[in-house]
Amino acid sequence: MSGWDTVGPQLAVLVAAGLVLLVDAMLPRQRQALPYIALAGLAASAAWTASWVGRDDFHTAFGGTLSLDQYAVFFYFVFAGITAAVVLASIDWVNRAGRSQGEYYALVLVACSGLMFLSAARDLITIFLALELSSIPQYILAGWGKDQKSSEAGLKYLLLGSIASALLLYGMALLYGLTGTTILPDIAQVIQQGGDTNRGLLVVAMVLLIAGFGFKMAIVPFQMWVPDVYQGAPTPVTAFLSVGSKAAGFAVIMRIFFEALGASFLSDDWFKIFAVLAAVSMTLGNVMAIVQSDIKRMLGYSSIAQAGNFLVGVAAIAVPGHEFTLGASAVLLFVAAYAFTNLGAFIAIIAISQKIGSDEIKDYRGMWRRSPFLALALAFCLVSLTGIPPTVGFWAKMYIFNAAIRADLAWLVILGVLNAAISAYYYLGVVRQMFLSEPEDEEPIRTTPPIGISIAVATAGIFVFGVIPMPLITAAKDAVQIFAH
Amino acid sequence: MVPLENYLVLSAIMFSLGVYGVLTRRNAVLILMSVELMLNAVSLNFVAFASYLDPSKIIGAVFAVFVITVAAAEVGLALAIIIRLYRNRSTANVDEVATLKW
Numbered sequence: 001m002s003g004w005d006t007v008g009p010q011l012a013v014l015v016a017a018g019l020v021l022l023v024d025a026m027l028p029r030q031r032q033a034l035p036y037i038a039l040a041g042l043a044a045s046a047a048w049t050a051s052w053v054g055r056d057d058f059h060t061a062f063g064g065t066l067s068l069d070q071y072a073v074f075f076y077f078v079f080a081g082i083t084a085a086v087v088l089a090s091i092d093w094v095n096r097a098g099r100s101q102g103e104y105y106a107l108v109l110v111a112c113s114g115l116m117f118l119s120a121a122r123d124l125i126t127i128f129l130a131l132e133l134s135s136i137p138q139y140i141l142a143g144w145g146k147d148q149k150s151s152e153a154g155l156k157y158l159l160l161g162s163i164a165s166a167l168l169l170y171g172m173a174l175l176y177g178l179t180g181t182t183i184l185p186d187i188a189q190v191i192q193q194g195g196d197t198n199r200g201l202l203v204v205a206m207v208l209l210i211a212g213f214g215f216k217m218a219i220v221p222f223q224m225w226v227p228d229v230y231q232g233a234p235t236p237v238t239a240f241l242s243v244g245s246k247a248a249g250f251a252v253i254m255r256i257f258f259e260a261l262g263a264s265f266l267s268d269d270w271f272k273i274f275a276v277l278a279a280v281s282m283t284l285g286n287v288m289a290i291v292q293s294d295i296k297r298m299l300g301y302s303s304i305a306q307a308g309n310f311l312v313g314v315a316a317i318a319v320p321g322h323e324f325t326l327g328a329s330a331v332l333l334f335v336a337a338y339a340f341t342n343l344g345a346f347i348a349i350i351a352i353s354q355k356i357g358s359d360e361i362k363d364y365r366g367m368w369r370r371s372p373f374l375a376l377a378l379a380f381c382l383v384s385l386t387g388i389p390p391t392v393g394f395w396a397k398m399y400i401f402n403a404a405i406r407a408d409l410a411w412l413v414i415l416g417v418l419n420a421a422i423s424a425y426y427y428l429g430v431v432r433q434m435f436l437s438e439p440e441d442e443e444p445i446r447t448t449p450p451i452g453i454s455i456a457v458a459t460a461g462i463f464v465f466g467v468i469p470m471p472l473i474t475a476a477k478d479a480v481q482i483f484a485h
Numbered sequence: 486m487v488p489l490e491n492y493l494v495l496s497a498i499m500f501s502l503g504v505y506g507v508l509t510r511r512n513a514v515l516i517l518m519s520v521e522l523m524l525n526a527v528s529l530n531f532v533a534f535a536s537y538l539d540p541s542k543i544i545g546a547v548f549a550v551f552v553i554t555v556a557a558a559e560v561g562l563a564l565a566i567i568i569r570l571y572r573n574r575s576t577a578n579v580d581e582v583a584t585l586k587w
Binding site: 124125128129132136139140143148151152154155158159162163165166167169170172173174176177180181182 | 524539551558562567
């Protein structure tokens with residue numbers, strides 16, 4: 001049957017998940033090989049994706065429910081990279097936890113395949129299934145730790161997640177009822193033909209969709225789970241949630257709003273919604289991050305603020321009469337930059353907290369003396385999150401704000417710059433603690449090779465793309481060509 | 486034949502009851518039941534739309550089947566987590582399960 005080649009990257013990841021489970025059950029002595037099987041599956045997936053780069057015979061498959069295009073290819077790479085970094089960073093933690101190692105890696109891989117399906121889906125049923133395929137493993141992983149905080153994080157994530165799914169489904173039901181189809185471009189066609197007779201109901205459906213995906217993207221006012229889950233979940237899982245599910249949320253929301261709800265009388269409405277949500281998310285996230293004493297919780301609030309920055313780009317897409325692809329490519333650039341930066345920061349935190357057994361920012365004092373490598377890497381990631389050159393975070397922020405200015409959203413840009421200044425206060429506060437304070441304990445912290453390698457790759461990515469951003473920008477621009485019509 | 490509006494109103498009422506339950510109940514199991522009510526309201530919507538508006542009459546029904554399946558998976562998982570918390574804390578009340586501040 002044709003179409004199977006279009007899901008090759010997902011199949012490679014799922015086969016690896018099955019292999020991991022089998023090896024765990026049949027060859028218990030070979031357990032230390034499990035993460036490397038997972039990495040091999042991800043490498044196969046990336047290689048499959050790489051064979052599509054530069055091709056232009058893109059098409060849809062499975063009755064038009066999945067599409068293979070540059071946009072999906074871009075996100076396949078992002079998700080394979082994110083998952084590989086998370087697997088590398090998990091090795092020590094999973095070894096120490098001891099139990100159910102195969103299940104852990106299998107769940108991470110299944111969640112990754114769900115994220116990949118999500119970025120390629122162009123049908124409401126497929127989008128819903130892909131969303132759940134990525135969410136349910138993440139609920140389990142959030143509750144993976146033995147301590148009570150982790151179970152609590154799992155329960156909160158699951159309950160709030162299923163409420164978000166219900167809202168999302170109600171929006172999808174309205175959209176289906178109004179148009180009689182679930183394929184995104186067909187929805188756009190019916191809406192175009194109908195004109196704005198059903199505009200009120202369409203806006204209701206849009207708001208419900210934003211609520212459902214807003215939960216995944218962690219934007220205000222759907223952010224209440226973020227700090228608790230980020231703090232309670234095991235740190236490798238937090239790294240996965242903070243980058244993977246956020247990127248997928250933006251991937252799918254841009255596809256839905258472009259391909260199904262792109263009619264001009266609708267985009268007038270949704271760009272205003274996104275602009276307001278962006279402003280609120282940036283401000284609230286940053287203000288709340290200042291007062292946090294737990295570094296995972298602080299990064300949780302900061303990720304809400306960063307989601308606000310993403311949304312500035314999404315809002316800039318929709319302003320009529322402007323270059324459509326500018327905002328979209330800025331968002332994709334931001335996704336890639338954020339993946340490198342946040343993963344680097346979280347993996348450094350994993351390495352440090354394994355040794356000092358604490359996530360309190362005050363325990364990071366004098367980290368420079370205890371581990372120059374980790375302190376420098378974490379500081380570099382925090383500088384990139386602030387948006388200071390020479391990091392990829394700087395270019396990402398600049399492109400987002402550039403797109404917003406071109407779209408006449410100057411007020412949003414001014415607010416964004418003010419927020420960047422606020423965020424510098426708490427990001428650089430951690431850097432100050434690490435470099436300028438005296439350590440209470442001089443004992444050096446050693447990193448294991450997998451963690452060292454993943455941090456080195458992340459920081460190298462931040463630096464290289466910070467100095468030579470063009471390849472990444474070009475990739476992002478190519479990826480959004482599908483929206484150019 | 487019953488008009489479509491009746492189904493939609495019933496579904497809206499069910500959904501609102503679910504939202505009300507989610508916001509007011511403090512027991513995790515009851516919150517879960519309220520979420521189920523919301524999901525069932527959505528399924529009703531899909532089936533009603535399918536039989537009244539969709540010429541193929543099938544997409545909405547397929548969607549409803551998927552909603553039911555996924556909801557079952559979510560409930561299974563949620564109950565497992567609740568049992569685990571209950572063993573730790575002997576409570577399924579979400580207000581008492583608050584080591585982490587909201």
